[in-house]
Structure formats: C-alpha cells, structure tokens
Amino acid sequence: MQQKTYTVEEAKRALEKYCAYQDRCHKEIEQKLRDYNMIAQAQEVIIPHLIEHNFLNEERFAKSFARGKFRIKKWGKQRIVRELKFRDISEYLIKVALKEISEDDYINTFNELAQKRFESIKESNIFKKKKKLMDYLLYRGWESNLVYQKVNELVK
Structure with a gap:
C-alpha cells in the first residue's frame, strides 16, 4: 500500500489539528513528522510555525499533562515526573507542572x-x-x- 505523502502546508494543517485536539509535546510532533516522512528542512519550518501560532507549547503541555494524569488516572508525582522526563520535558517545566497539583x-x-x-x-x-x-x-x-x-x- 502506498503511504500518503504530505506537502509542507498539508503537514502544517494536519499538525495544527493534531495539536488543537489535545496539548502535545515536541517529541510527539517530531514523531508525527517522521510518520509523515518529512525531511529535516520541512521539520525546521513546521515546528517553529506551530510554536509561533501557539499550537505547540511545552509549558502548557506539561501543566495539562500533570493535572490530567493526577485527576483522572490518580498518578502520584513520581510517575508524572517519570512520564514527563520520558517526553523530554525540562526539569524547570516539570517543577512548574507539579505546582498545578495542590x-x-x-x-x-x-x-x-x-x-x-x-x-x-x-x-x-x-x-x-x-x-x-x-x-x-x-x-x-x-x-x-x-x-x-x-x-x-x-x-x-
């Protein structure tokens, strides 16, 4: 089966929808771009575009991730920290995210x-x-x- 190929504009639109549906981290977007078989130059255009238009925001992602996993899945802070580290979120943003939990x-x-x-x-x-x-x-x-x-x- 032939895999669909994307132009830079199509990939931008698809990723805008992907990010609008739920907060995403950079690692998820990079994986999606690999799934779309996008070359490095295209990635260098698309990722800054998503950040600039506020579709991609690591701080917002970290905060909503921490809130959601705590409230819905009843995870403790250690599991939240481990999962955020796995997604390459910075120590600083992890600390900020944990402040979301009283x-x-x-x-x-x-x-x-x-x-x-x-x-x-x-x-x-x-x-x-x-x-x-x-x-x-x-x-x-x-x-x-x-x-x-x-x-x-x-x-x-």
Whole structure:
C-alpha cells in the first residue's frame, strides 16, 4: 500500500489539528513528522510555525499533562515526573507542572485511593495484602514514605 505523502502546508494543517485536539509535546510532533516522512528542512519550518501560532507549547503541555494524569488516572508525582522526563520535558517545566497539583488535593486523593484499593483486595494473608497494596500505590508513582506509612496504618 502506498503511504500518503504530505506537502509542507498539508503537514502544517494536519499538525495544527493534531495539536488543537489535545496539548502535545515536541517529541510527539517530531514523531508525527517522521510518520509523515518529512525531511529535516520541512521539520525546521513546521515546528517553529506551530510554536509561533501557539499550537505547540511545552509549558502548557506539561501543566495539562500533570493535572490530567493526577485527576483522572490518580498518578502520584513520581510517575508524572517519570512520564514527563520520558517526553523530554525540562526539569524547570516539570517543577512548574507539579505546582498545578495542590498539596491538599494530593494527600486527599492518595488517602482515598489507598483506602479504596485496600478494601478491594481480597486476601486473608496480611503480608500478601500489604504487598499488593504497596505494589499498587508505588506503581502509580506515589512516594514510598507516604505508601509505607499508609499501608502500616491500614493493614494491622
């Protein structure tokens, strides 16, 4: 099957729609351009165009990513940081993004998530129950000190 080829203008329009639908990071745009088989010179025209017209904004992306993953997926800060680093977001922007999450919301969400998960684990062996709860919370990126404290509080 023949792959569709794009002119620079077509690629610009397609990427404008792609960015307008949801905030994107530079890495996602570069991948899309590779998918479109765009040469480096075309990329050097398209990326600045997207930034200039505010379709591509790493700070906005980092902030909405942190808010969304925290509110919807209930991720802890460590998982959010790891995922942002994976997307080549700068340390500075990661710090800015984490400020989007209030400390009160963070602790309340953590407590609710831990309680809900604790109640759903059907395990009679308390050590296995502790491990399952810990693994679940750590995988979601919650800080280990919070996790150990909460697990020891819940599992007696």
